Amino acid sequence: MPTSPHPLHPLRHVFVALWGLAFLAFHLPWTTHPTAAFTQNGFDLAEQIGIHPVIQTESPPLLSAGYLRSVSVVVAFGLALVALLYHDLRLRWVLRGLAVLVALRNIPPQSAFRNPGSIPDEAYLSQLTLLTLLAGVLVLLTLPQPFQKVLCSGLAWVLMGLCVLGIILPMAGLNTALWLLEEIGLNIEMGGGGVLYGLALAGIAGLTLLRGGRVARSQQSRRDRVPGKTAI
Numbered sequence: 536m537p538t539s540p541h542p543l544h545p546l547r548h549v550f551v552a553l554w555g556l557a558f559l560a561f562h563l564p565w566t567t568h569p570t571a572a573f574t575q576n577g578f579d580l581a582e583q584i585g586i587h588p589v590i591q592t593e594s595p596p597l598l599s600a601g602y603l604r605s606v607s608v609v610v611a612f613g614l615a616l617v618a619l620l621y622h623d624l625r626l627r628w629v630l631r632g633l634a635v636l637v638a639l640r641n642i643p644p645q646s647a648f649r650n651p652g653s654i655p656d657e658a659y660l661s662q663l664t665l666l667t668l669l670a671g672v673l674v675l676l677t678l679p680q681p682f683q684k685v686l687c688s689g690l691a692w693v694l695m696g697l698c699v700l701g702i703i704l705p706m707a708g709l710n711t712a713l714w715l716l717e718e719i720g721l722n723i724e725m726g727g728g729g730v731l732y733g734l735a736l737a738g739i740a741g742l743t744l745l746r747g748g749r750v751a752r753s754q755q756s757r758r759d760r761v762p763g764k765t766a767i
Contacts, residue, residue, distance in 0.1 A: 540622075541687060543694075546742055547620040550694075551630065554617065557701075557735035558610045558637055563728030565603075565709055566716065573721060576728055577603050577705065578640070584712045585659055597662050602708030604641060604666055606732065609701035611638040611670040613739070615677040616694060619687055631674060638670030691747045698740035702733050 543550075561577040568574050575583055581603035584590050590599055611634040618630035641663045676682045686693060709729050716723040 550617045560732035564726030565729040567726045599708045599711040602704040607640045608670040612673040615674040641667040698736040
């Protein structure tokens with residue numbers, strides 16, 4: 536790991552708060568309806584649309600539901616990446632532990648393992664398991680020293696790319712869910728949870744971009760002040 540602080544180091548606490556806000560927003564209503572049964576958070580919405588034949592026959596199956604469930608993968612990897620900004624090893628491991636707990640959110644209840652055939656969408660169990668494993672692999676990539684160096688060298692780009700992907704995929708799943716529920720005659724509106732989630736990730740990407748630009752300008756300014764570098 537580099538001895539000098541990473542350019543994003545001053546924003547580490549803000550990033551943790553925003554990733555936490557994004558995960559909280561996933562459990563707030565993503566759809567609203569006068570009937571409480573159709574006011575769903577992101578995770579429950581993915582499960583609800585997963586039983587519809589249109590979603591089950593997607594290629595690959597349950598693609599839209601998987602887009603919604605990808606939030607846990609994105610947040611888990613995001614927390615693991617932010618852990619690299621901390622010099623205190625204890626805090627790094629605390630954040631990695633939180634990332635693992637977020638990833639485990641994708642594990643279905645025990646009843647799904649005891650009797651998988653009782654689940655309406657047969658790919659439900661395998662999809663959640665694969666998403667959990669993916670999140671676990673991404674978290675593990677932040678542990679070995681070579682991967683830490685690679686990730687730190689391009690951390691700003693990785694974070695911004697993760698945020699862009701983390702907005703596009705769930706919003707695509709939400710768009711399909713809204714269309715599907717409207718097709719069956721339900722007057723469904725987008726809930727505040729999805730908006731808050733998107734704003735949290737946009738905040739992370741925006742702060743990363745602004746900080747990177749500020750550091751670049753500062754470095755350029757220092758180079759311009761070096762004696763002998765000015766034009767005569």
